[in-house]
Amino acid sequence: MPKGSLQAMVVGAGTMGTTLAKLLAGHGVKVTMVDSDPQVLETSRLDVGEGAVTIRFTTTLKVDESPDFVIETVTENVAVKQEVVAQIEASVADTSIIMTNTSGISIDEIGSAMRVPQRFLGAHFFNPADIIPAVEVVPGSHTETLVVEKACRWLKRLGKRPAVLNTCVPGFVANRIQHAVMRECLSLLEKGVVEAEALDDIVQYSIGVRMALNGPLCQRDLNGLDTHLAIARYLYPDLDARQEPAALLEEYVAQGRLGAKAGRGFYHWSDESRAEHQARERESLQRIIEIATQYSPKDEP
Numbered sequence: 001m002p003k004g005s006l007q008a009m010v011v012g013a014g015t016m017g018t019t020l021a022k023l024l025a026g027h028g029v030k031v032t033m034v035d036s037d038p039q040v041l042e043t044s045r046l047d048v049g050e051g052a053v054t055i056r057f058t059t060t061l062k063v064d065e066s067p068d069f070v071i072e073t074v075t076e077n078v079a080v081k082q083e084v085v086a087q088i089e090a091s092v093a094d095t096s097i098i099m100t101n102t103s104g105i106s107i108d109e110i111g112s113a114m115r116v117p118q119r120f121l122g123a124h125f126f127n128p129a130d131i132i133p134a135v136e137v138v139p140g141s142h143t144e145t146l147v148v149e150k151a152c153r154w155l156k157r158l159g160k161r162p163a164v165l166n167t168c169v170p171g172f173v174a175n176r177i178q179h180a181v182m183r184e185c186l187s188l189l190e191k192g193v194v195e196a197e198a199l200d201d202i203v204q205y206s207i208g209v210r211m212a213l214n215g216p217l218c219q220r221d222l223n224g225l226d227t228h229l230a231i232a233r234y235l236y237p238d239l240d241a242r243q244e245p246a247a248l249l250e251e252y253v254a255q256g257r258l259g260a261k262a263g264r265g266f267y268h269w270s271d272e273s274r275a276e277h278q279a280r281e282r283e284s285l286q287r288i289i290e291i292a293t294q295y296s297p298k299d300e301p
């Protein structure tokens with residue numbers, strides 16, 4: 001992407017906003033980063049590192065901006081997002097495309113009070129946004145086709161693999177699948193069928209390593225759909241189908257067992273073990289993605 005060819009605004013400088021800024025600045029996009037909390041902005045600036053010198057960090061949305069696109073990535077709360085989208089709409093030109101990085105809230109609901117909802121759509125990036133290739137592109141019922149096409153073209157230029165949904169459903173695709181998997185994992189733990197370490201070992205070194213190379217449908221094609229059907233027939237009645245989050249999950253969260261950031265989740269964590277794990281994951285993800293994308297068609301700009 002030639003330097004300075006695109007201008008973008010990222011609203012929300014938390015976990016996702018910071019890696020989005022890294023991605024954009026790394027591709028020569030001129031970025032304005034907005035967050036209501038000056039302390040968060042400063043942390044984000046330090047996290048972005050070298051690329052931060054090209055980014056403008058600010059606590060206020062300036063009126064009369066005309067970036068090519070704005071990515072809203074504030075707290076996952078529909079009221080907060082509606083308010084932020086209204087502020088964005090009041091500040092940028094009608095030609096600026098506005099994307100929301102919601103993990104699965106209805107696009108129509110977030111954009112319900114918009115003046116020009118035709119230029120609004122979901123672009124669900126994954127953490128860290130500067131590394132993970134997939135982006136779920138989710139049009140709302142008012143989004144113009146041309147806007148979807150333009151967003152996909154930009155995402156490809158940023159090295160991403162945009163995948164467009166036909167219909168906006170809660171949780172989109174990735175979170176629906178992630179939660180279906182976790183519902184069964186938690187059910188197995190609750191029933192005492194397997195310990196956490198053993199469950200992680202089974203899933204990571206079987207389904208996990210295979211899925212790094214093939215999507216689930218391609219994988220099932222390779223395995224044989226007749227075999228899959230035979231297993232589905234006897235297994236589905238026994239799978240967890242509860243409509244509420246697992247009691248085990250409620251219990252852990254109530255006890256403050258929030259995962260690595262709190263020192264305890266399914267495992268015990270120290271600041272050192274968390275930092276070491278996260279650094280190793282970042283480095284290894286890049287190597288896995290390189291292998292995974294080796295044989296798939298290259299998305300050209």
Ligand SMILES: NC(=O)c1ccc[n+]([C@@H]2O[C@H](COP(=O)([O-])OP(=O)(O)OC[C@H]3O[C@@H](n4cnc5c(N)ncnc54)[C@H](O)[C@@H]3O)[C@@H](O)[C@H]2O)c1
Nearest residue numbers: 012013014015016035036037040073074075076102103127
């Ligand atoms: N963390 C993830 O793994 C992940 C992955 C994909 C998508 N998402 C989605 O990305 C969005 C952001 O998630 P996150 O994890 O970065 O959250 P976060 O809590 O780290 O960051 C949210 C930021 O929004 C800012 N903010 C809140 N209200 C604001 C306002 N009115 N104006 C300006 N800034 C405001 C907060 O100060 C905070 O810095 C959410 O919609 C989330 O669902 C998160």
